[in-house]
Amino acid sequence: MASTDKPVDTEYSRPTSSAQPHAGVDLFKFDVILRFLLFAASLVSVVVIVTGNETKFLPMPRPAKFRYSPAFVYFVAALSVAGLYSIITTFASLYAIKNPAVRAKLLLHFILWDALILGIIASATGTAGGVAYVGLKGNKHVNWNKICNVYDKFCRHVGASVAVALFGSVVTVLLIWISAYSLHSRVPK
Amino acid sequence: MEGSDYYKRSSYEVEGAESKEMGKAVSMSAYDLVMRVLAFVLTLSAAIVIAADKQTKVIPIQLSDSLPPLYVPLTAKWNQMSAILYFLVTNAIACTYGALSLVVALVNRGKSKGLWTLMTVLDAIMVALLFSGNGAAAAVGVLGYKGNSHVNWKKVCNVFDKFCGQMAVSIGVSLIGSLAFLLLVVIPVVRLHRRA
Numbered sequence: 001m002a003s004t005d006k007p008v009d010t011e012y013s014r015p016t017s018s019a020q021p022h023a024g025v026d027l028f029k030f031d032v033i034l035r036f037l038l039f040a041a042s043l044v045s046v047v048v049i050v051t052g053n054e055t056k057f058l059p060m061p062r063p064a065k066f067r068y069s070p071a072f073v074y075f076v077a078a079l080s081v082a083g084l085y086s087i088i089t090t091f092a093s094l095y096a097i098k099n100p101a102v103r104a105k106l107l108l109h110f111i112l113w114d115a116l117i118l119g120i121i122a123s124a125t126g127t128a129g130g131v132a133y134v135g136l137k138g139n140k141h142v143n144w145n146k147i148c149n150v151y152d153k154f155c156r157h158v159g160a161s162v163a164v165a166l167f168g169s170v171v172t173v174l175l176i177w178i179s180a181y182s183l184h185s186r187v188p189k
Numbered sequence: 190m191e192g193s194d195y196y197k198r199s200s201y202e203v204e205g206a207e208s209k210e211m212g213k214a215v216s217m218s219a220y221d222l223v224m225r226v227l228a229f230v231l232t233l234s235a236a237i238v239i240a241a242d243k244q245t246k247v248i249p250i251q252l253s254d255s256l257p258p259l260y261v262p263l264t265a266k267w268n269q270m271s272a273i274l275y276f277l278v279t280n281a282i283a284c285t286y287g288a289l290s291l292v293v294a295l296v297n298r299g300k301s302k303g304l305w306t307l308m309t310v311l312d313a314i315m316v317a318l319l320f321s322g323n324g325a326a327a328a329v330g331v332l333g334y335k336g337n338s339h340v341n342w343k344k345v346c347n348v349f350d351k352f353c354g355q356m357a358v359s360i361g362v363s364l365i366g367s368l369a370f371l372l373l374v375v376i377p378v379v380r381l382h383r384r385a
Binding site: 064068069070071104105107108111112115116118119120121122123124125126127128129130131133134135137139141142143144145147169172173176177180181183184187 | 265269270271272275302305306309310313314316317318320321322323324325326327328329331332333335337339340341342343345367371374375378379381382384
């Protein structure tokens, strides 16, 4: 498909490149929307997991909190970083819509930092998901009892939070995709 | 293939500046190939190390104070814990993808634009998969090392020390492999940006 395009490009690249300096495709509107979605997802998942604290009387009061597990603490920290990052980059992306001169430079930085944030969100999702699964099912081999039959509200909050974080990582992959696509469309043949 | 050959020839013949661009493109794909081989080897070895991870220990169990302790052989294996199973599967997927993308990159040599974008996205997905698998295995590993007193999960790594050590090595190797995938996303983009 693309290989048949190539000879045509070599013939026509010179006139088009002199006419306009490789504007490329403009996907910054989608970029802003996706970044806002990422912000919303990380905010929702942090709020949901923090509000999941639950105390059961069995018969002594035994609370379940996210900060009792290092995995959930890491999850909250990582999603907070992702939320902060998405606020900053939403404004950067809005600035790029107003000011097309900074776009090429901004696309590069978006891909670099998006890849890093993708790693952070994905690892946080995996961490919290792994611990939550043990909490849900237990593990008889190492004698870890399931706790979700007792702390049902806490577990529901954790599960919802992990699901929203998973959505956030999908959004980050899409962000890398559109940034890579529009950066590649700016490269002269 | 034919079209890209034609493109290469024509760009070499038409002007010298274009041929310098082509040289840059070739060096980019050489770097790409080395990094893909590295990612493939690292994820493969992480998968093998975790799959070979097995330890059997004879544990004395005290049923009551009057009786002598009962000796029970207990085995720790990767398939007993879902998080480790997930870790193994993500490494296997990344390793398979690394091998396939190596072949595709060898055939393509960084010419097709659509394929380049597709591979960047797939590399990013592999980064996400590997990092989540690493996170899950590391979280369960920390639980094994430390236990959790709040929910009464006892630590197990004081018993299965060799199992836990081998698992930590596997997670470390897989982490380096996922960093290789991260660099596969990042560095071609930096090189591309210089040409944009």
